[in-house]
Amino acid sequence: MSIGRQFFSWLLFFFPVLVQAQPADSLQIRKIVNEILVNGQAYQNLRDICRIGPRLSGSPQAEKAIELTRRMLQQAGADKVWLQPCLVTHWERGAGETAYLVDSAGTKFTLRISTLGNSMGTDGKDVCGELLYINRFDQVDAMGEKMLRDKIVFFDLPMNPTHIRTFQAYGESGIARRNGPSLAAKYGARAVLVRSLASNVDAYPHTGATRYNDSFPKIPAMALSTQDAEWIAENMAKGKKFTACLRNRAVMKGEVLSYNVIGEIKGSVYPEEIISIGGHLDSWDLGEGAHDDGAGCVQSIEALRALHNLGIRPKRTIRAVMFMNEENGGGGARAYLDSAIAKGEKHVFAIESDAGGFSPRGFSFDLGDQAYGQVKKWAPLFAEYGIHRWERGGSGADIGPLKKIGTALCGLRPDSQRYFDVHHAETDVFSAVSKRELDLGAAAMTALIWLVSEYGLTL
Amino acid sequence: MSIGRQFFSWLLFFFPVLVQAQPADSLQIRKIVNEILVNGQAYQNLRDICRIGPRLSGSPQAEKAIELTRRMLQQAGADKVWLQPCLVTHWERGAGETAYLVDSAGTKFTLRISTLGNSMGTDGKDVCGELLYINRFDQVDAMGEKMLRDKIVFFDLPMNPTHIRTFQAYGESGIARRNGPSLAAKYGARAVLVRSLASNVDAYPHTGATRYNDSFPKIPAMALSTQDAEWIAENMAKGKKFTACLRNRAVMKGEVLSYNVIGEIKGSVYPEEIISIGGHLDSWDLGEGAHDDGAGCVQSIEALRALHNLGIRPKRTIRAVMFMNEENGGGGARAYLDSAIAKGEKHVFAIESDAGGFSPRGFSFDLGDQAYGQVKKWAPLFAEYGIHRWERGGSGADIGPLKKIGTALCGLRPDSQRYFDVHHAETDVFSAVSKRELDLGAAAMTALIWLVSEYGLTL
Incomplete structure (x- = not known):
């Protein structure tokens, strides 16, 4: 001007x-x-x-x-x-948190992750399983144990960009971070990856507290950068399959x-x-x-x-x-x-x-x-x-x-x-x-x- | 949250x-x-x-x-x-624009500057003179040739932070950038330094067009980072004196x-x-x-x-x-x-x-x-x-x-x-x-x- x-x-x-x-x-x-x-x-x-x-x-x-x-x-x-x-x-995150994917050809993809706050750790060992993609939280109960047992569940719930008040989108998509780990554990999942609650697409994972329901096992949970989330979503939409492995030393003191x-x-x-x-x-x-x-x-x-x-x-x-x-x-x-x-x-x-x-x-x-x-x-x-x-x-x-x-x-x-x-x-x-x-x-x-x-x- | x-x-x-x-x-x-x-x-x-x-x-x-x-x-x-x-x-800025101050002890201080748009250049030579501090534009006419002759004039007009609409502050303080060089030239100044039209204090000079009045000599003019402007203002308020030198190769084509x-x-x-x-x-x-x-x-x-x-x-x-x-x-x-x-x-x-x-x-x-x-x-x-x-x-x-x-x-x-x-x-x-x-x-x-x-x- x-x-x-x-x-x-x-x-x-x-x-x-x-x-x-x-x-x-x-x-x-x-x-x-x-x-x-x-x-x-x-x-x-x-x-x-x-x-x-x-x-x-x-x-x-x-x-x-x-x-x-x-x-x-x-x-x-x-x-x-x-x-x-x-x-x-x-609660402490601990050093050395990592997560990676392996595709069917054995190629390894490192993910940019951040363990969710208050989450369980894996005691420094890899927790691995087939990656299961979920983008509608209300479908988890119908998928049930048959689909979730032993899986690493990836909740991909982008924040709804059409909400002018971004807190509304945060409240809606946040259900996966808050309740996803316990819901997945209810049906036998081994761990959870959650798309970061971020309104932009970049390389930074966003942490935040999760809440365990004491009725179910406490499984480890990490947030994924939105860039990685989009990359996985694209590849899985094309039929690619991945094994995911999570490792950290998070500890609730x-x-x-x-x-x-x-x-x-x-x-x-x-x-x-x-x-x-x-x-x-x-x-x-x-x-x-x-x-x-x-x-x-x-x-x-x-x-x-x-x-x-x-x-x-x-x-x-x-x-x-x-x-x-x-x-x-x-x-x-x-x-x-x-x-x-x-x-x-x-x-x-x-x-x-x-x-x-x-x-x-x-x-x-x-x-x-x-x-x-x-x-x-x-x-x-x-x-x-x-x-x-x-x-x-x-x-x-x-x-x-x-x-x-x-x-x-x-x-x-x-x-x-x-x-x-x-x-x-x-x-x-x-x-x-x-x-x-x-x-x-x-x-x-x-x-x-x-x-x-x-x-x-x-x- | x-x-x-x-x-x-x-x-x-x-x-x-x-x-x-x-x-x-x-x-x-x-x-x-x-x-x-x-x-x-x-x-x-x-x-x-x-x-x-x-x-x-x-x-x-x-x-x-x-x-x-x-x-x-x-x-x-x-x-x-x-x-x-x-x-x-x-108009082209040209390479190698510089400005520095020298105090009475001979110590040199490099300034972070940017030649004002459409401004005259110095053809790669230093233009030097005693630095004159001005923080009220309406006082220039009263100061006149007696004060301004052969000086390097420093206009220090911070944007008024109390304007909620920052364009209002820009309009007010901008008078120095727009009209300062020709007004200073009218009274015989050699060159002009202008505090950047910036609402924050940092190391980056902000350029922008100046307007020469054809009735007066076209003297070179540069914007100074707000950090440098504050530093100079503080020192001159303590009674320090400086010689300023400007050099650039700006050219109007x-x-x-x-x-x-x-x-x-x-x-x-x-x-x-x-x-x-x-x-x-x-x-x-x-x-x-x-x-x-x-x-x-x-x-x-x-x-x-x-x-x-x-x-x-x-x-x-x-x-x-x-x-x-x-x-x-x-x-x-x-x-x-x-x-x-x-x-x-x-x-x-x-x-x-x-x-x-x-x-x-x-x-x-x-x-x-x-x-x-x-x-x-x-x-x-x-x-x-x-x-x-x-x-x-x-x-x-x-x-x-x-x-x-x-x-x-x-x-x-x-x-x-x-x-x-x-x-x-x-x-x-x-x-x-x-x-x-x-x-x-x-x-x-x-x-x-x-x-x-x-x-x-x-x-």
């Missing part, structure tokens, strides 16, 4: 969106947004977190990230920062002690009313957990920093929470709820950012009609920032349990087109994050919790 | 947005979007265009891109494909013959009414011109391909136009208008994509009140695709001249947060483009021109 006359005529039409009803709110939100866009620390904080390396629950890197974000919360100006103990799943990291600014008028803003600090052990969910952590820290730096003392208590163990156990989320119940805390509102550090497009709210009617009135204040999507819906895995104690919940909804290119893969690194997009997401969340803090919510 | 219960409760709220008023239009648009998301060729086409290398007007690569996109339009199913001759500016590449599908009912959809084929000579504007070209080709593949015969004639020479001359745009006038063609609507291949957020329309009232009624059809921004405004530099013959104009408005990280720089490469974002932009434009083709516009 050059800078011709057209461009300037376009500029003439940039009128700021004035929300006449609430000019003071509009100005305050503009202050918050500008503070974050001009002085924001989220991007630098994310770089520092990513430099630690991946932060799988129970790993030494997760421990380092706890200490690092504790310091970040202090520097952000929190009145109080603490570590909240929680029991977390400790059970529960260990870890921590949520929490910082708060005490409310000036209603200190007992708590507003939580959070992301999860743990990540998968591939990449750097930049979008998932370093972004949500640094955005939450940024909310405290921006309010503090602007000298805004919120009426209600605002807590930034780095939840531990979202990816493969949910231990941090449970501990946060348990502590809230034990202490009789009043949690009025919670928002989570766990859909990537991309340009914010809106929020989805999980709360009662009255409270929704109330928050929906704030929508015009966000329009000039491109935040148009304002709807009922879920929130986040970490804050979800707070529903039990009546908390109004909310999820930040960023643009989702690129999320599943990097999600749970080696490609989820700091350089895949845009500073401005990250900052705008932080600003959107900060503005929203400031409004809740000012006006409260009728639950 | 893992796949907990929260996620599924969120899914429950995904109701498709049904536009009751126009169910048939809604369905047809869904078909177009799905065709592009499932069978789209835009991403592969972009890869092939980018493999040619940068496509500065008059370069051998630009000629290759003409031939390649001509074939792409044929393969897309155009009824007719042709090359439209145009005279374009032919004048006008040469080149071509716009055009493909059309003839209208079935009103073939004489033309709807143009376009981008520009030329790029700067850094990077691969992926977002600027390979994206706009392949999206326009994709529009024809999708309509053809779906068997949709438009009522009005639809033309995909790859304009040449948008970046440093506008020769293609002039030729397209001249031809339209010479042939007495009736151009009813034109849309350009020249703001990057990012997630589409909306359109800006440059047309009369009646036509705007008409197109605005289509907005609800686009809401389910996240396309909310529907407003008056400019269109694009290539289609802009069509205003003279009364054409209704429109610009695709993608998310702009990342555009100025890569714009006119080495980083504007294929790998910086997301397939889904690119496809959604193509789908948005195709849906809009299909509506115009069906219903026409009352101009």
